[in-house]
Amino acid sequence: EMCQRPQWDSRLQLVPDQENYKKNEKVMLSCPKGFQPPFTEIQCQTQFQDDVYGTLGYKEFWLGRDSRGAWIPIQSSVECIEALQVDPETSEISSTSIKLKWTCRFPDACQGMRAMCQLAVPSSPPCEAEEVNAEQMLHGQEGTFTCSPLQPFTEYSVTIHLPPNTTLFSWLFTTQETVPDKPEQLWLDPDRGSLRWSAPPSCNGEIIGYQLSITARNAGDSSVLETQRLRLDGSVTEHRLPEHSPGSSYAVMIQGLTAAGAGAALTREFHSNSSSDTPHPQTISCRGARDIAPSQGTAVLPLRPIARASEAAREHQLIVAATHNASLIESICSGHARLPNASAYLAALLNLSAATDFVLGDGSRGQGLHNAALSPGRDYTALLRLVRLGPQAEKFTCVCYSFSL
Numbered sequence: 001e002m003c004q005r006p007q008w009d010s011r012l013q014l015v016p017d018q019e020n021y022k023k024n025e026k027v028m029l030s031c032p033k034g035f036q037p038p039f040t041e042i043q044c045q046t047q048f049q050d051d052v053y054g055t056l057g058y059k060e061f062w063l064g065r066d067s068r069g070a071w072i073p074i075q076s077s078v079e080c081i082e083a084l085q086v087d088p089e090t091s092e093i094s095s096t097s098i099k100l101k102w103t104c105r106f107p108d109a110c111q112g113m114r115a116m117c118q119l120a121v122p123s124s125p126p127c128e129a130e131e132v133n134a135e136q137m138l139h140g141q142e143g144t145f146t147c148s149p150l151q152p153f154t155e156y157s158v159t160i161h162l163p164p165n166t167t168l169f170s171w172l173f174t175t176q177e178t179v180p181d182k183p184e185q186l187w188l189d190p191d192r193g194s195l196r197w198s199a200p201p202s203c204n205g206e207i208i209g210y211q212l213s214i215t216a217r218n219a220g221d222s223s224v225l226e227t228q229r230l231r232l233d234g235s236v237t238e239h240r241l242p243e244h245s246p247g248s249s250y251a252v253m254i255q256g257l258t259a260a261g262a263g264a265a266l267t268r269e270f271h272s273n274s275s276s277d278t279p280h281p282q283t284i285s286c287r288g289a290r291d292i293a294p295s296q297g298t299a300v301l302p303l304r305p306i307a308r309a310s311e312a313a314r315e316h317q318l319i320v321a322a323t324h325n326a327s328l329i330e331s332i333c334s335g336h337a338r339l340p341n342a343s344a345y346l347a348a349l350l351n352l353s354a355a356t357d358f359v360l361g362d363g364s365r366g367q368g369l370h371n372a373a374l375s376p377g378r379d380y381t382a383l384l385r386l387v388r389l390g391p392q393a394e395k396f397t398c399v400c401y402s403f404s405l
Helices: 326-333
Strands: 001-006 013-015 019-022 026-030 039-048 056-065 071-073 082-087 098-104 114-119 134-139 142-147 154-163 167-175 186-189 194-197 209-217 224-231 238-240 249-258 264-271 292-294 299-303 315-321 344-351 356-360 380-387 392-405
Touching: 001 039, 001 056, 026 194, 082 167, 098 114, 098 154, 142 154, 186 264, 194 209, 194 249, 224 326, 299 380, 315 326, 315 356, 326 380, 326 392, 344 356
Parallel strands: none
Antiparallel strands: 001 019, 013 026, 026 039, 039 056, 056 071, 082 098, 098 142, 114 134, 114 154, 154 167, 186 194, 194 238, 209 224, 209 249, 224 392, 249 264, 292 299, 299 356, 315 344, 315 380, 380 392
């Protein structure tokens, strides 16, 4: 009535360690550090019974002592089980922190457990990150290990270990991207007639593109504004300026893009016939209106189509703003200001193909719009705007008309 040494997990340590055990002999089980067997004590048992062929004999089996101290039959192979459970997929990762949930199935096997995080590789210019000194003793049966503050878009190693040198868990995590810093330099290359800029470092995330906005003021007719908004590939660091008459000025804004969005904007102003990037302010000088009638709340605008003769007839927008503020007018023209708002509204949509006199404020309605009467005693700017939209570019061309009622 003997039991052979069980053919279970090779990592199991049996005490006493021998090839055969007597009936009722008790054996202690243990595992390497960080692992635990489902039973720490087992006992050899035999039973006299017949097999499927009717042959009588002794059948050996093992009992295990459960957590309540009761002996129960062991039904399957006994294996060393990891004491610590950590699922990297459930971790919470932001641009500045890593949060890792952990569970210890056998608290006795987790005593003295420590967690730490550190840079996976040393940082180097221009993306220098401070070393993290985050080491924490883990207590209890479950909890959350938090590593912060961290740098965005940086790889960190998180390790949970038992002293002196037993690693229970080790994983590499990369913090989330955030918006990039603004480009450091933006200049006009007069020989190439193009804008050039230096790419910001990819410290906060991979630079996947740029948002470029160019507002041109025509020296020959300062009532005309033209704004281009472009989405450029991250490998591009140059863009040719739109052609305008000599003396035109350009207000330029550029933002880097990562997966997290657009970063801070770098803005400059350039003059087309100057090799210098020194700002040359140029104010808007709008065209006038005629037949202004305060009592009727109307004014006549002499409109001309913006679309070139070679272009198909395009719908022109007529926007009314109760202001002479040049910055607000530029914002409305470039599409940055939403309509309607407290000071501006869309009064009409016009299919212009030839010069026409338009009565602003006559109260007419159409296409869900209202050409509302103007209020006496107020300043007004009317914008005739043509919008051209493409997959990677938007172009807004405006002619402004300014008057007071």
